Amino acid sequence: MKVSRIVKEIKxxxxxxxxxxxxxxxxxxxVALISGAAVFIHIYHASMVRNVMISGExxxxxxxxxxxxxxxxxxxSMERIKYAFRCDEEERNEILNALVEMRPDAVAVTEYDMExxxxxxxxxxxxxxxxEIYKNLSFDMDLLPSNAYYYxxxxxxxxxxxxxxxxxxxxxxxxxxxxxxxxxxxxDSKFSQIAAYVDNIGIGSHGYCFIMDSEGDIVYHxxxxxxFAGLKKENxxxxxDAPDGSMEEGGIxxxxxxxxxxxxxxxxxxxVDETITDNLMRCLSLLxxxxxIVIAATMISSIVLTKHITRPIGELMTAxxxxxxxxxxxxxxxxxxxxxxxxxxxxxxxxxxxxxxxxEKVKNEETVLRKTELRALQAQINPHFLYNTLDSIAWMCExxxxxxxxxxxxxxxxxxxxxxxxxHELIPxxxxxxxxxxxxxxxxxxxxxxxxxxxxVEEKCLKYYCxxxxxQPIIENAIYHGINRMIDEGEIKVDIYSEGEDVIFSVSxxxxxxxxxxxxDILKKDGPGRTxxxxxxxxxxxxxxxxxxxxxxxxxxxxxxxxxxxxxxxKIEEEYADAK
Amino acid sequence: MPNKKNLKWYVAVLLxxxxxxxxxxVSYKAxxxxxxxxxxxxxxxxxxxxxxxxxxxxxxxxxxxxTEYNVELDTMGPEDEEDYETQNEMIREAVxxxxxxxxxxxxxxxxxxxxxxxxxxxxxxxxxxxxxxxxDKVSRRxxxxxxxxxxxxxxxxxxxxxxxxxxxxxxxxxxxNTENGRQREQGFREAISTDxxxxxxxxxxVLSTVDDACRGTKELLATSPETNVIxxxxxxxxxxxxxxxxxxxxxxSVSVIAFDSNEVCVNFLETGEVDALIVQNPYAMGYLGVExxxxxxxxxxxxxxxxxxxxxxxxxxxxxxxxxxxxxxxYE
Numbered sequence: 050m051k052v053s054r055i056v057k058e059i060k061x062x063x064x065x066x067x068x069x070x071x072x073x074x075x076x077x078x079x080v081a082l083i084s085g086a087a088v089f090i091h092i093y094h095a096s097m098v099r100n101v102m103i104s105g106e107x108x109x110x111x112x113x114x115x116x117x118x119x120x121x122x123x124x125x126s127m128e129r130i131k132y133a134f135r136c137d138e139e140e141r142n143e144i145l146n147a148l149v150e151m152r153p154d155a156v157a158v159t160e161y162d163m164e165x166x167x168x169x170x171x172x173x174x175x176x177x178x179x180x181e182i183y184k185n186l187s188f189d190m191d192l193l194p195s196n197a198y199y200y201x202x203x204x205x206x207x208x209x210x211x212x213x214x215x216x217x218x219x220x221x222x223x224x225x226x227x228x229x230x231x232x233x234x235x236x237d238s239k240f241s242q243i244a245a246y247v248d249n250i251g252i253g254s255h256g257y258c259f260i261m262d263s264e265g266d267i268v269y270h271x272x273x274x275x276x277f278a279g280l281k282k283e284n285x286x287x288x289x290d291a292p293d294g295s296m297e298e299g300g301i302x303x304x305x306x307x308x309x310x311x312x313x314x315x316x317x318x319x320x321v322d323e324t325i326t327d328n329l330m331r332c333l334s335l336l337x338x339x340x341x342i343v344i345a346a347t348m349i350s351s352i353v354l355t356k357h358i359t360r361p362i363g364e365l366m367t368a369x370x371x372x373x374x375x376x377x378x379x380x381x382x383x384x385x386x387x388x389x390x391x392x393x394x395x396x397x398x399x400x401x402x403x404x405x406x407x408x409e410k411v412k413n414e415e416t417v418l419r420k421t422e423l424r425a426l427q428a429q430i431n432p433h434f435l436y437n438t439l440d441s442i443a444w445m446c447e448x449x450x451x452x453x454x455x456x457x458x459x460x461x462x463x464x465x466x467x468x469x470x471x472x473h474e475l476i477p478x479x480x481x482x483x484x485x486x487x488x489x490x491x492x493x494x495x496x497x498x499x500x501x502x503x504x505x506v507e508e509k510c511l512k513y514y515c516x517x518x519x520x521q522p523i524i525e526n527a528i529y530h531g532i533n534r535m536i537d538e539g540e541i542k543v544d545i546y547s548e549g550e551d552v553i554f555s556v557s558x559x560x561x562x563x564x565x566x567x568x569x570d571i572l573k574k575d576g577p578g579r580t581x582x583x584x585x586x587x588x589x590x591x592x593x594x595x596x597x598x599x600x601x602x603x604x605x606x607x608x609x610x611x612x613x614x615x616x617x618x619x620k621i622e623e624e625y626a627d628a629k
Numbered sequence: 630m631p632n633k634k635n636l637k638w639y640v641a642v643l644l645x646x647x648x649x650x651x652x653x654x655v656s657y658k659a660x661x662x663x664x665x666x667x668x669x670x671x672x673x674x675x676x677x678x679x680x681x682x683x684x685x686x687x688x689x690x691x692x693x694x695x696t697e698y699n700v701e702l703d704t705m706g707p708e709d710e711e712d713y714e715t716q717n718e719m720i721r722e723a724v725x726x727x728x729x730x731x732x733x734x735x736x737x738x739x740x741x742x743x744x745x746x747x748x749x750x751x752x753x754x755x756x757x758x759x760x761x762x763x764x765d766k767v768s769r770r771x772x773x774x775x776x777x778x779x780x781x782x783x784x785x786x787x788x789x790x791x792x793x794x795x796x797x798x799x800x801x802x803x804x805x806n807t808e809n810g811r812q813r814e815q816g817f818r819e820a821i822s823t824d825x826x827x828x829x830x831x832x833x834x835v836l837s838t839v840d841d842a843c844r845g846t847k848e849l850l851a852t853s854p855e856t857n858v859i860x861x862x863x864x865x866x867x868x869x870x871x872x873x874x875x876x877x878x879x880x881x882s883v884s885v886i887a888f889d890s891n892e893v894c895v896n897f898l899e900t901g902e903v904d905a906l907i908v909q910n911p912y913a914m915g916y917l918g919v920e921x922x923x924x925x926x927x928x929x930x931x932x933x934x935x936x937x938x939x940x941x942x943x944x945x946x947x948x949x950x951x952x953x954x955x956x957x958x959x960y961e
Contacts, residue, residue, distance in 0.1 A: 184899075207954050213892050214892065215892060274912050274959065342649050346649075
């Protein structure tokens with residue numbers, strides 16, 4: 050429940066401008082950093098590998114030089130041995146014993162019969178030769194060189210001809226000529242000279258060099274004993290066939306260089322993971338910290354953005370929505386945020402006030418316009434009605450019905466006087482009743498008493514005010530639509546009575562009545578009534594403009610029964626009417 | 630307009646900058662730290678002896694591992710290979726001196742137990758190599774599979790004594806209380822007793838010195854002259870037996886199966902006083918012992934409680950074959 054709320058909250062947040070921005074910035078920066086890091090790592094890795102390879106190649110170069118020195122030492126020794134064999138026996142012994150003792154790597158010099166491999170002589174320095182040699186590993190018939198100019202170098206083996214001493218050596222086999230004929234000589238040599246260098250060469254913190262022969266057998270390895278103990282292996286199967294140069298194999302970088310004359314190959318081993326991966330891991334952790342900082346920075350800036358921009362914009366949006374719904378009732382509370390937001394908000398505030406002012410103005414103007422229009426209409430004299438009435442009066446005079454003619458003229462005069470009412474819209478109910486009565490009198494003359502009429506007015510209502518010419522248009526409608534078409538005598542009843550705070554004017558006839566549609570039509574139809582002048586709609590409009598929508602005309606009608614039109618107006622006192 | 634609200638924002642920004650600077654500083658320090666690996670441990674290697682070829686090999690293996698893992702290694706052992714009390718003293722000193730790990734080879738299976746328990750109780754991991762101790766607090770045991778080595782000795786006897794119709798076997802063993810010697814003898818007895826040519830098996834116990842072993846062998850041969858097979862289980866007793874046979878000059882009538890690759894003993898193998906050597910891998914023991922102690926000091930959990938190193942039978946016939954040369958002869 051709580052979680053889903055939080056998720057929803059987050060979703061909502063992400064949907065806002067600042068949320069989207071945070072997401073964008075974080076993802077862009079993360080992607081940029083990661084891809085930057087990837088490129089960096091790639092370049093860094095490549096350059097590290099190159100550096101390691103270069104130092105590996107430098108190391109192999111040095112070791113190869115050392116091997117070269119070792120080989121030229123051996124050359125010298127072999128030359129010396131050859132020379133010794135040309136001397137007499139005494140001198141030979143002296144030279145060879147000195148050689149074995151003085152040269153640090155020389156262990157023994159042995160002389161063999163070329164035919165049967167029999168050990169003829171041995172110069173062993175301080176070591177004691179076994180009286181009985183079980184197996185001599187130094188001499189191998191197969192390793193005899195083809196002529197006296199070459200030597201062969203054996204694989205490393207233990208020296209097996211000494212009492213209680215088994216140093217590891219290589220055997221260099223050559224051919225010398227003595228006074229007794231050709232003899233094989235073997236120089237057994239240790240690696241202490243090479244070892245001193247090889248052991249001290251380090252590449253990175255764990256890198257090292259070793260020497261192997263062309264068949265991949267290790268000649269010298271700084272961790273020889275680890276290899277012997279089976280704790281370490283070198284991948285010599287792959288390395289022996291690899292060309293000179295550098296290669297990467299299983300996270301290890303090998304640099305190989307071959308010493309041409311001996312076929313010994315120096316291999317520098319350095320570890321990618323220790324030198325390179327360690328650094329990369331450090332870079333990556335630094336990168337992670339950076340990403341974290343960026344995310345934190347973005348979040349903080351997003352909070353700032355939210356506080357200063359997004360939230361105010363949201364508030365502005367809500368305010369505008371409310372304003373749209375109800376423009377006149379809206380009151381604007383300024384929104385605070387960044388400078389831009391503030392000025393936007395201020396402008397909107399001014400806008401609201403201005404629009405409300407304009408709306409008020411338009412409304413007032415409209416009302417004034419309507420009132421003016423209506424007044425103009427009221428002022429119009431209906432020429433048809435006037436003509437008919439004057440015609441009737443003339444007819445009466447001609448007939449000598451002077452008394453009736455006088456009455457008619459009086460009624461007409463009253464009708465017009467009240468119509469004008471010094472331009473006032475609101476007149477006392479009493480006057481309105483008088484106006485209606487004058488009109489009915491004239492019409493009754495004209496219709497030759499086709500209908501009768503009666504007034505039933507509450508005495509207390511007379512003092513209230515009402516819109517002028519409200520009853521007349523309705524009575525006119527009753528006469529023309531109701532009574533005129535009747536064969537029987539029509540009857541028009543006018544009732545005025547108070548109902549609560551209102552005054553009700555009611556005009557009912559027993560005429561032909563109207564359908565519902567006709568009733569509605571009458572209230573809609575604009576323009577003058579049938580005889581010109583003012584229509585029922587006009588009356589309704591005026592009442593509503595002056596007193597509001599809850600007042601106005603209501604028509605009840607039933608065909609062949611009659612029509613009842615009621616006008617509701619508030620009770621208007623004199624002072625109020627004057628103000629209007 | 631410097632009002633209260635703006636001030637709050639300045640403070641927030643300042644805090645953020647400070648936090649960023651702090652993080653960068655911390656990560657930079659971490660960067661520097663990982664750059665210079667200064668984690669150095671002190672590991673004490675307490676063996677049964679310091680001058681036997683076997684333990685020299687163990688030490689040199691240990692040193693190789695110490696170099697590789699940048700560990701400070703103290704190597705020590707009593708002068709006398711029976712001196713468990715000095716060994717116990719050495720363990721206590723190492724523990725109190727702040728050693729981060731002990732690689733130990735016990736003289737006495739029972740008498741060394743308490744000292745090992747003490748080390749473990751102080752949180753110093755103990756790795757046993759070569760010779761076991763009576764303690765369940767040992768973190769790891771690295772040794773020759775001693776029963777198997779004994780059985781190998783039995784196989785070597787059968788091979789070396791093909792011409793004999795019956796075996797009268799004499800065992801010249803060292804201290805009864807040393808666990809590895811006891812196990813080797815047990816393994817040997819179990820394996821050889823299945824051969825019907827075996828007529829008698831007689832054990833004599835000597836001190837772990839050349840002279841005492843030589844004396845013991847001569848005594849054995851004097852009291853039981855029919856003895857035609859002698860088996861012995863460590864470097865010193867092997868030298869003693871070889872010397873006795875050499876002195877008596879009866880290398881053809883007595884088959885000798887000895888242990889370890891002392892150069893003198895190898896010479897006896899070559900000349901025939903000794904007929905087969907059971908060669909252990911002391912270098913690997915030393916290397917793996919120190920490596921294990923280092924890993925324990927690092928807080929690592931080791932998966933195997935017991936690690937057996939390789940053992941090889943070397944005879945006169947195969948001793949100079951390249952792969953046997955590597956096993957038999959140390960590279961110096």
